[in-house]
Amino acid sequence: MWQAFVNAITKLASESGFANITYLNLVLISIALVFLYLAIVKNYEPLLLVPIAFGMLIANLPLGGLMNPSLWDDPISFEAILHEGGLLDLLYLGVKLGIYPPLIFLGIGAMTDFGPLIANPKSLLLGAAAQFGIFGTYIGAMALGIFTPQQAGSISIIGGADGPTAIWLTSKLAPELLGPIALAAYSYMALVPIIQPPIMKALTTKKEREVVMQQLRPVSKTEKILFPIIVTIIVVLIIPSAAPLVAMLMLGNLFKECGVVERLSDTAQNALTNIITIFLGLTVGATASADKLSQPGFGLQALSIILLGLIAFSVGTAAGVLFGKVMYKFSGGKINPLIGSAGVSAVPMAARVSQVVGQKANPQNFLLMHAMGPNVAGVIGSAVAAGVLLSILG
Amino acid sequence: MWQAFVNAITKLASESGFANITYLNLVLISIALVFLYLAIVKNYEPLLLVPIAFGMLIANLPLGGLMNPSLWDDPISFEAILHEGGLLDLLYLGVKLGIYPPLIFLGIGAMTDFGPLIANPKSLLLGAAAQFGIFGTYIGAMALGIFTPQQAGSISIIGGADGPTAIWLTSKLAPELLGPIALAAYSYMALVPIIQPPIMKALTTKKEREVVMQQLRPVSKTEKILFPIIVTIIVVLIIPSAAPLVAMLMLGNLFKECGVVERLSDTAQNALTNIITIFLGLTVGATASADKLSQPGFGLQALSIILLGLIAFSVGTAAGVLFGKVMYKFSGGKINPLIGSAGVSAVPMAARVSQVVGQKANPQNFLLMHAMGPNVAGVIGSAVAAGVLLSILG
Amino acid sequence: MWQAFVNAITKLASESGFANITYLNLVLISIALVFLYLAIVKNYEPLLLVPIAFGMLIANLPLGGLMNPSLWDDPISFEAILHEGGLLDLLYLGVKLGIYPPLIFLGIGAMTDFGPLIANPKSLLLGAAAQFGIFGTYIGAMALGIFTPQQAGSISIIGGADGPTAIWLTSKLAPELLGPIALAAYSYMALVPIIQPPIMKALTTKKEREVVMQQLRPVSKTEKILFPIIVTIIVVLIIPSAAPLVAMLMLGNLFKECGVVERLSDTAQNALTNIITIFLGLTVGATASADKLSQPGFGLQALSIILLGLIAFSVGTAAGVLFGKVMYKFSGGKINPLIGSAGVSAVPMAARVSQVVGQKANPQNFLLMHAMGPNVAGVIGSAVAAGVLLSILG
Amino acid sequence: MKDALNLAIIGTTVVFASLVLIIICIKIYTAIVAMINNRNNKSINKNNDSDSGKGISVHSTTNVNSSSSLDGLSPELIAVITAAIAACMDSSGAGLQVKSIKRIGHNTPIWNVAGRNEHILSKI
Amino acid sequence: MKDALNLAIIGTTVVFASLVLIIICIKIYTAIVAMINNRNNKSINKNNDSDSGKGISVHSTTNVNSSSSLDGLSPELIAVITAAIAACMDSSGAGLQVKSIKRIGHNTPIWNVAGRNEHILSKI
Amino acid sequence: MKDALNLAIIGTTVVFASLVLIIICIKIYTAIVAMINNRNNKSINKNNDSDSGKGISVHSTTNVNSSSSLDGLSPELIAVITAAIAACMDSSGAGLQVKSIKRIGHNTPIWNVAGRNEHILSKI
Numbered sequence A, B, C: 001m002w003q004a005f006v007n008a009i010t011k012l013a014s015e016s017g018f019a020n021i022t023y024l025n026l027v028l029i030s031i032a033l034v035f036l037y038l039a040i041v042k043n044y045e046p047l048l049l050v051p052i053a054f055g056m057l058i059a060n061l062p063l064g065g066l067m068n069p070s071l072w073d074d075p076i077s078f079e080a081i082l083h084e085g086g087l088l089d090l091l092y093l094g095v096k097l098g099i100y101p102p103l104i105f106l107g108i109g110a111m112t113d114f115g116p117l118i119a120n121p122k123s124l125l126l127g128a129a130a131q132f133g134i135f136g137t138y139i140g141a142m143a144l145g146i147f148t149p150q151q152a153g154s155i156s157i158i159g160g161a162d163g164p165t166a167i168w169l170t171s172k173l174a175p176e177l178l179g180p181i182a183l184a185a186y187s188y189m190a191l192v193p194i195i196q197p198p199i200m201k202a203l204t205t206k207k208e209r210e211v212v213m214q215q216l217r218p219v220s221k222t223e224k225i226l227f228p229i230i231v232t233i234i235v236v237l238i239i240p241s242a243a244p245l246v247a248m249l250m251l252g253n254l255f256k257e258c259g260v261v262e263r264l265s266d267t268a269q270n271a272l273t274n275i276i277t278i279f280l281g282l283t284v285g286a287t288a289s290a291d292k293l294s295q296p297g298f299g300l301q302a303l304s305i306i307l308l309g310l311i312a313f314s315v316g317t318a319a320g321v322l323f324g325k326v327m328y329k330f331s332g333g334k335i336n337p338l339i340g341s342a343g344v345s346a347v348p349m350a351a352r353v354s355q356v357v358g359q360k361a362n363p364q365n366f367l368l369m370h371a372m373g374p375n376v377a378g379v380i381g382s383a384v385a386a387g388v389l390l391s392i393l394g
Numbered sequence D, E, F: 001m002k003d004a005l006n007l008a009i010i011g012t013t014v015v016f017a018s019l020v021l022i023i024i025c026i027k028i029y030t031a032i033v034a035m036i037n038n039r040n041n042k043s044i045n046k047n048n049d050s051d052s053g054k055g056i057s058v059h060s061t062t063n064v065n066s067s068s069s070l071d072g073l074s075p076e077l078i079a080v081i082t083a084a085i086a087a088c089m090d091s092s093g094a095g096l097q098v099k100s101i102k103r104i105g106h107n108t109p110i111w112n113v114a115g116r117n118e119h120i121l122s123k124i
């Protein structure tokens, strides 16, 4: 009996995580803990980074069987996933099937006020200009020569400064990079107040930054209701592959603005978005497990993603500001170029940065509302950009 | 390079929706916009019609790939749907598998007070009589000769004046008509205040309309708790095929009345119902796409559905009022026949119409509560009727 | 035509539940009604027992087709379940795939304050000791000779006094006993205030019961944030098979304590937990249908489960109290052994029982907070025990 | 067409049969409930004493027998609400939209507050 | 690399094209809305009378044409909020976090309250 | 039966081993936290000055080091709650059901209010 006991304990011990943990697991666990620290103590986009980092943590504790990366190799058998999948595999179905990001966009749409954009439609140009961060980075990523076009496209979408869009595109083009790209996207979004100001100051004169913009006109309820319907029709007609993101974003906004379905708007913003955020974050984080990331050359790829993400944000910011300067010229000095940087999205952080930098140059300067226009335009812009990338590379 | 650019743009343009939109798409988009207008501006059942109309809109913007009707042809392969389905295909699983309507009934049950019905059980007869709108319309639909029995059954259930019941039955019997039938059902429910009063006035004398009914007795908590349990047992024993709807309706009501699971009652009424409503409306609307509706003869069918739906509502109203007149006679003038029209369900609109018409005849007349009895009885009645239709035609 | 009518009615009647109900159905319906009574009138864990009992009720009304036990025989085909499953089969997927119990643990984690445990880590020993109720019962169940090891393990987990853990383990080891085990687990949890006090009084002296424990130190936010992270790492490393339960419990707690994701914490506690509770209860109850329970020898098994469940609770309580006495000795009389009984979990009932029994011995005695330590430790302890059982028997 | 007529008759029959059966059951069980309530009301004083010595009962038993459709609202509150509804009924028959009178349930988990309470108690 | 550059140019073109098209549409439809609103405002007095006799209208039609981004908040409330924001803006440029001004919607199902109302009405 | 006994012993061992390991870790990390807190408290005055010039910090960092299980409730509030609990504890040992002391989180999206604020600011 003693022997049996010893045997059983030995078997349990050999099945325990202690016996099976790898060096790479430890590295990834450490990274997960750093992200937990950043999310909780430094307030880096905690709503997503807490679940993502926790997912990364538990996926790297060996043998939990919570997620089995081998199930997701092509060709995928859903019957096999249902038979053998762990908890996180099953929740990950919502990512793989492209369900979670559009539903989060539904909630974001129900939280977004497009009023400033409708009042000043030219803002959309700034939201378009800032997407050059995406396409510029794509060229850079391809130039490195270590990424497939699909991977390069997924990395470049970090420059969209929009988490769900990045996750949605990456899960379709390069799911093997989902973890690192999501982490980079949300980290840089949190770092917007650090990254953007130096670029904005370097590219503008004090006189430009001091420009006080004209009060936006009030926008009627009818205009706000028509906006999501019209944008849906235009964008889906031009670039059908962006339909899941844009249509859901606009449906959420229609719920908010139409004023007759407050129940649905409220649930889309809260219960639904929160549930999906938990599942999305946890499973996206869990893809960053040692099982998946141990292929050769991954370290170099990871470093490149970090670098390229920074480039993407910087280029996007610069493009937005420079386009803002063009509009400053054409408008005869009525448009403050600082609102251009808000075009990268990162709602509402980037708009606040415009406000802060503008107010430093001129304490009477309230750019927040003017910057919200390019800011929400950037969300539409990067969804369109994601649609283009998916259409060409998918 | 210029050539490559032109080629790529040409390819994108040929893949865009502009190049692929059909005449029927445009017609259906216009109809969707009309329904959005009715829902938002005219308050036609906006909770369902906003999502349905938006679903119809985006499903008719070509190539979005949000919904692929061909995946739903018999025999259905769920593995294929998971591999190739768009966002709306995946959400439509909840309709096809018959999950959404019962869950909405759970929420409706948690919102419904059966007290007036328990206080005056004879109301159930009126709730039964009004279902003649369903069966009368079935005869009419078959007489037209352009519908299969399954289609005729699905159309006639419009007379049940109960959206989830209509969607549930149609998704099982004639999914190809789901979009038009759902639109007709919710539209006519919104039109109850227009459709019913003339019929009610035509069939009753002023003296009948002036009848002030006796105050309902208070109903004890115990009676309210026992009601959903007993109704579940009876109805599921008699007509098992109605079980998903009736059992969920009654479970929701038990949550509400038992007083010890307020958490569950609250979530059933709000978060759960709202989430399902969004998914249900969006996907039901999306079934009304040109891909699906372009078979020959569809235009005639659609017109017939509109006509038959109106007949169904009218016959149901008339049957309820006429049965109310019978009860007026038998009760020695104690029952106001106007409460009979509320038996079609369309909760709580039809009961309010009884109140309004009654008050017009006699300003001291408060029929609302008395009409709530037949009104909620009509919900049970049409669920039973749907069970019969499914059992015979399914 | 009259003949056709008679035929159709006869067919409907022969398809009705009245014609097909069995003796065992009636017994099980009666039991379901008794549990509804206990849940609603006697407040026996109503949040779970109302849905469980209602599920049991409707699954025993014949021919509703809500649940088809034959679909769940090995080997399971999920494609077949999607094609032929009833409403409850489809919702039961969340049980079978092991999704619901971890998500409920997420909500429980977000509701649990581990502060008292962190302030007095020795409480964990009491939470460990009380798990002897599980393992002691396992020996007893095997000794009876009528259960497989998997069934014995599932029955013994009733002693964990933790509903979701019991359901999770049973759904994996012995799904054929899911209904009875869930009913027994929740019933005994509700009976904790009846079962525990006599055992506690029998095993302790009045002097021991009178011990007033020292005020717990305040616990800092940092300590509370680190706790879930550290426990996840340790437990998942030692016993990976417990990962789904423990990781989700701790993620929920991290949401609660980190203070930066209140949205997620709120939804995890409310909307998500409530939705899952409804689906879990309903489908677990529905497994207790006559179709499934009619195999020979089941009556004896059911009675054994009732008996063994009581033994499990009693042994667990006794083990906790006895270990408490050991700690009383070693601490020089500073620890009140009454807090040991709280180690069985049954949060927060068992801790309240410690409070009540302690206060009876000494009106100045406030043990509640001290008993919360072992109480929440018991949740972790039984999750670990479930992991061990799954690892050895699974 | 004969089939269609047949289905219509069967359907109407089954709907009426089901709902009549429900009527009968309601009549029966409400009569039973009323009977039990009457008996209980008579014996309620006696039971009150014996119950209190019954031992531990962590939750107070919900009083499911009290016949009240008002969930224990105070008369003052009812008066206010009544006035509001009356005003509403006068002005318009159709726009009748009264907000629900309901108490919000408190579902806060008790063990959430344990640490706080203990801390507070020590200051008493 | 040529492909990459190509994709970048195409992408930028499509993004700009889409957003410019949206700009054009916004300009057009806001102009139309403004035109209709102006016309409506002139004829609003006339319509008010004819509308009221139109028959049953259970829900009052939502006034979608009123141009207000403030959802009908009273001036006093706005003054209070304004002061709060101003204070906030002074002290810090970055920490700008204003709570939303919003009315909570009431979605209580009307038929929940039916039993209660009836009971109450009988006391009037 | 030998197998069963074996499993019981192993199970108990593993449960105890896990929970003892957790005890050890709690002891270690709480000691570390306490040490860091002590050090921080000493140097807190110095840091306050240097921090304020650090540049943009959009969210104020959550003060995770403060040792408080009361989440910053004011003493008056605690007094009220204490009284309530004390009253409750006196009357009954078993029915102890205190409502949670909690602040409702505000998760209103900031960009919802942008239009309103801007409009308001222009009136200042």
Ligand code: NA
Residues within 6 Å of the ligand: A159, A160, A161, A162, A343, A344, A345, A346, A378, A379, A381, A382, A383
């Ligand atoms: Na963007």
Ligand code: NA
Residues within 6 Å of the ligand: B159, B160, B161, B162, B343, B344, B345, B346, B378, B379, B381, B382, B383
């Ligand atoms: Na009906």
Ligand code: NA
Residues within 6 Å of the ligand: C159, C160, C161, C162, C343, C344, C345, C346, C378, C379, C381, C382, C383
């Ligand atoms: Na336990």
